[in-house]
Amino acid sequence: MEGQLKVEKRDVIGQYKLPVDVRFCSKCTISNQRPRISFDATGVCSACNFAEYKRKHVDWNEREKQLLELCKQYRKGNGEYDVIVPCSGGKDGGFVAHQLKYRYGMNPLTVTWSPLKATDIGRKNLDAFIGSGFDNILGTANGKVTRKLTNLAFAHLGDPFQPFIYGQANFPLHMAVKYKVSLIMYGENGEVEYGGDEKNAFRPDREVQDQDKHYFSGLAPEFWTEHGVSVADLKPFMAPPHEEIVRNRTTIHFFGYYKFWDPQENFYYCTENTGFTPNPERSEGTYSKYASLDDRLDGYHYYLGFIKFGIGRTTSDAAHEIRDGKITREEGIALVKRYDGEFPKKYFDEFLEYCSITKAQFDEIVDSWRSHHLWERVDGAWRLKHTVWQP
């Protein structure tokens, strides 16, 4: 850890603008502690309302027509890439890339940002995806710098995953500029599907500059120069210069706007079309075997989310499966009770070593993010004050 960092108690409420009065959505398992989510007067969260809206009121034939228009507008037909598809080799990016290429006649360049520490199954899936018929560029930053940033991000932001998120969001922009491709197509807009800033609910694209606010917790990669990381080292994590993005007419669209977004159906689609295989066992902290399985260290990202907001991976997974009609709220609650907040112990030693911290330092940082409105200490152990089964 850098020098003798004194870990101060964090102001989680202020930093993330959290409501002090914890409430749970009456339809799913999410609480109002998810940053930027909103609840309506009947106690239903914005993500559930959006899920209903998309089932009942969106004319998907009309949306597909818009997609055909968009493709027509950007299709080059001269052998050059005409769309960038960010993809880890998982079921969601795989679905988008495969549809764009084989159904809509686009020529996608798929781009992948390296996980902090790849899992075997993740690597296998990426290979299978490429093997199923795609060009791919894998971006990997200097490992030493990535580790340093992981350490800093964990210590200062309480999220070891921030460096990965920088690359995941900014690398596609670099590739767009470099290959003169104006269109970047993401899968779903998480802000809309899972609850967040609703201004994007009725548009197919998003502002490139929302990146810092929505994905980087307000801290762009440049911030870390204050902690002694050089601009050269940060360059791969940073977005290309703004004027280059503009000159390239770069635009970011979401496939979930044009086509009904159903992660489970993406799983079926990719099992059939891109050689996707789910994890041999469930990921720690949730019940799912097919989502977010390519990084050995992402468990700590989800775990810190559980500490800061009381919302672990199971709560999020169950919430969107409830919205998708895959499980009932009762089933979701049973899963949250059973798996949420489970400590990711499988790769813990590896994580500590990767971050160059001790277990005591880890605990100290984790505890600094426990807000008094969410946590209490009972018989020497931390316990959530409010749960979805005991609000």
Place this chain on the structure above:
Amino acid sequence: MGAGRWRLAAEAHRLAALRNTRLIARLDIKGPNLIKGIHLEGLRVIGSPNEYARLYYQQGADELIYMDCVASLYGRNNLRDIVESAAQDVFVPMTVGGGIRSVADATDLLRSGADKVAVNTAAVANPGLISDIAQRFGSQCMVLSIEAKQIGPARWEVYTDNGRERTGLDVIEWVRRGVTLGAGEILLTSVDREGTRRGFDVPLVRAVTAEVSVPVIASGGMGTPQDLVDVVLQGEADAVAMADILHYRRAAIGDIRAVAQAAGLHVRTYG
């Protein structure tokens, strides 16, 4: 293939022809719905369980398996109503499993119309439950359900909670122990093959049938009727459980039976 191998294959074939191979329709249930996944993941709603059960009964299934595959995952058991209503118009043996944690749970299901009960997660947690059920109702009633996942060459590990939790138990050792405790039949599901249509895990089935003398039902991976022939002849399965191939109407039980017969397997025939 050398002469010795030929002789063995011919012998297996002769035995298979003598044995009655049972064709079993497997219905995985979640809540009120018939569901199906791939590797027990991504459970897709297929329809109403009893509609499908009636269809498979009419098509000539020898038995049905009802499995509430997520009962343990959710800590509940709620197959009773579905079984009760199925028992009204399905007149072939029904095996029911999922969330059975006690002799009382088993009693409940048997009273509702089940002929056998299948236990997985609770048997791993408490192997004594196998003997308790076998002693109370007889071994023929006690089906040990095993979710097996390959972990090395000719090595498989027992999973529970619908293929989500590892147990550290070796499948072969667990089968041996289960039979000693009183299991009268094994329902052997390959997590690796389940829902993939890539054929049964024949070496897994063979490893288990070689170990125990009780009937073994092979489950998971049937892509074509020929896969059934392979797992019976090479794996020496006594029965096969079919789900995906039936639910997605890729073949009807009658067609499958005809292929089995043409391959020389002994299956039930209709007058």
